Each structure stands twice: as C-alpha cells, then as structure tokens.
Amino acid sequence: NAGVTQTPKFRILKIGQSMTLQCTQDMNHNYMYWYRQDPGMGLKLIYYSVGAGITDKGEVPNGYNVSRSTTEDFPLRLELAAPSQTSVYFCASSYSDRDLGGYTFGSGTRLTVV
Amino acid sequence: AQTVTQSQPEMSVQEAETVTLSCTYDTSENNYYLFWYKQPPSRQMILVIRQEAYKQQNATENRFSVNFQKAAKSFSLKISDSQLGDTAMYFCAFMTPGPGNTGKLIFGQGTTLQVKP
Numbered sequence: 001n002a003g004v005t006q007t008p009k010f011r012i013l014k015i016g017q018s019m020t021l022q023c024t025q026d027m028n029h030n031y032m033y034w035y036r037q038d039p040g041m042g043l044k045l046i047y048y049s050v051g052a053g054i055t056d057k058g059e060v061p062n063g064y065n066v067s068r069s070t071t072e073d074f075p076l077r078l079e080l081a082a083p084s085q086t087s088v089y090f091c092a093s094s095y096s097d098r099d100l101g102g103y104t105f106g107s108g109t110r111l112t113v114v
Numbered sequence: 115a116q117t118v119t120q121s122q123p124e125m126s127v128q129e130a131e132t133v134t135l136s137c138t139y140d141t142s143e144n145n146y147y148l149f150w151y152k153q154p155p156s157r158q159m160i161l162v163i164r165q166e167a168y169k170q171q172n173a174t175e176n177r178f179s180v181n182f183q184k185a186a187k188s189f190s191l192k193i194s195d196s197q198l199g200d201t202a203m204y205f206c207a208f209m210t211p212g213p214g215n216t217g218k219l220i221f222g223q224g225t226t227l228q229v230k231p
Contacts, residue, residue: 031217033217033218033219035221040123040223040224041223041224042118042120042205042221042222042223042224043205043219043221044221045218045219048217048218058218088157090159092159094217102161102164103159103161103219105158105159107156107157107158108157108158
C-alpha cells in the first residue's frame, strides 16, 4: 500500500516555464487536496476535489490548474512559473469529509522558481 | 472567516520534560474538529491527535494530550516526557464537517519545537 505518491520530490524551474506536479493515491479516497507550504508558514489550500470530475478552488488558486479524470490521480499544473510559487507542495487525500482530518499526505515536492 | 493562530514560532524543551504548544482559533460554528499535526525534518505530515468540539473530554494519545477550552477557543498540545524524536514543526488545524463541507483543513502557522538532550 503506497498511500499518496508525489513526483517529483525536487524541481527547479525558470520563470515562465510550466510543469505538472503528479499526485497518485491507491486507497480509493474520494477527496484529494493540494496545499502549499511557504518557508516557516502553515499550509494553504490551492485546489481540492471531492471525486473524479469535480474540482474547486481553495484559498490560493491563482497560477495553478488541476484536473481529476480518475479517482487515483490529481495532478497540479503550474503555468508560467513565478518566483512567488517557490514553495513546498503537498498532496493529500481522505476517504470522506467526515474522515476527521485523517488525511494521508504525500512526502511533498520542493519547487524553486528562479 | 475561520482562522487558526499559533503564537509561538519556536520553542525548546529538555529531553524528558513537558512542553505545551498553544493554539487559538476563531469560528462561529458550533460543531468542528481540531487537530495537531507533526512535521519532522523529513517533511512528512503526521497526525498526532484530534478533538471533536462536541466532546468535553480532552483527547489523549500516549504522551500527547490536549487542553480544549471551547469557550476560549483554545486548543493547546501538551507533550509529556519529551523525546528527541519529537523535534519537529507542529501545526494546529481546524475543520468544519457537515453538508457541503469538503474536509478542508485550515492550518495555523506552525510552532517549531526543538527537544534538547
């Protein structure tokens, strides 16, 4: 049981480049989330999904896009990377909204935009 | 808007001693859940303990316990018999359940705890 798998673990992007952060879970969880964690700060919600085909914006969605074509995958797309997007990105999943916050987190992707 | 505040950016404690991390939150909801997550240097987020607001009894998990003061909107974490492996960043988080809720967690800014030998 792999849980939540994020790739890549590290990435350096140049300003204006694009990339996709991959997130896959094998627990048949309906709910998936993308958070970003800036240095010394808490996690802020970027986008979330309550099931395949359903996505919605979180607190800081600007500059990002997501899709949820399958239950397992929830990729995060960065278009036209900017230095402000330098952060650690976490994907998480839960079975339902009543999972009492028992998220399963991925190990994170450290992204640097230069 | 719901907010979570951790007013202690950094704390330290001697091994085997007890330390308390503070968290306050703001909400108009009556039913909600509160959590403490641990993030060690490995970056992995680990759920430490959770509390349902409708339960008056404070949650405990081995050496970890909370002091939940609903009226004061306070939710502190007490770590007893601190161990070197407790060195980590600790996040307080909040969630409201119910119809239309999507399980979103709202996190505080975090408290970095250093356990000294």
